[in-house]
Amino acid sequence: MFRKALYLTACIIMLLLSGCMVENEPEVSSSTVSTTSFTTSTLEPGTCNNAGDCQTYCINTKNCTQYTYYHIETECVDGGCRCVCVSDELPPVLSPQGDEFTYRDKTYQKTSIIMICGGDLTVVGNYTIWSDSINGYIYTAQEINIAEDRFMCYRWFEKPGVIVKSYTDRAKQGGSYGFDVINVDVVERTIEPPYFLVQRVFEGNLTDIDMLEGPCGEQASQQEPIILKPENRKVFEWNTKIEYCNGSNPISESAPPGTYRVKIFLENGELTYSDEFTLEPNVIIDIKTDKKDYRSQELIKMSVELESKGFLNNVSLRIFGISGQSGSLNIRKDFDLDAGNQTLRFNYLIPSCSSGECSSIEPGSYNVRALLYYEGESISSDSTKVNIEP
16 A cells, blocks of 8 residues: 555656656446456456456555556456566656746745755746745755655755745735845845835836934934844834924825835845735724614714725715615715814705605615725725614
């Protein structure tokens, strides 16, 4: 069973690398199957009517340990089983040539470090690699021995040898965006002051946003370089703010929603960047009515409370949910939403209804909804129920 498992593993790897050849057995008629099934149960071990009668016997009795990878072929010759060991060769695992390799738009540098292959096995063109993109490495084969369970590889690091990793591609206004700066190089690397800046990606252009390095009107304190040993990391955090000085007064505003990336300063003027991430609006909306039960031709007084963690230009508020033949509730207000709390108030006059029949709005329970839109997408919503009587 152990040898069978080894061959199955080899076959899986061959499928991934260059395909595992599997031959179909010849088709047999239903009558032949029936006869074989009957005679197999009465045959002595090692005797046969056809090759199928020999499969179990050969697997249990044939020793093929002279081969690393093998399968057993069976024949029925003059009523006796013939078992033959057939050697299988693992297809070559081809590694990239040279000391640099580009994979998924990132350049990797080969090292002399040999370790257990890590990451996901993948084929890139004619090459076989193991990808551990989360930690900034790929691996290529140095020694692959399935029989001895040895998968040894050379490690390659993602240039420039210092990478920026975050475990989310989204942040919210008023929150923070945390990320790690990791040295995947084989030597010490240095993060230079001011350590990092955040860039906004807008309409194909990159712009450094304003970030304060110290108190306004004072000389910024000298920051020391941060030395990272191989495989060490430094944790940083951006407060999702744009900060600058107006004279001696510091100004702090929430960065607008959009796409951003982090730029890290390394020694000798070298730079490295994070992947792009999205800063999203962060708004809580709460709709209330002055009461729950109303009659026809009565005024519904509504208030919508908004709590926003950042400024949003040109948002659209919609209120709806009471509908009829005419006079449906349908309110829309477009405005700029400031950071902080604000309350908007609206009135809706319920159309008249006759007792038992309603020519416009039918009596019943309605779900009044408030939706806030930014750049055409709903970013926050709330609802409340009201009852309308004739």
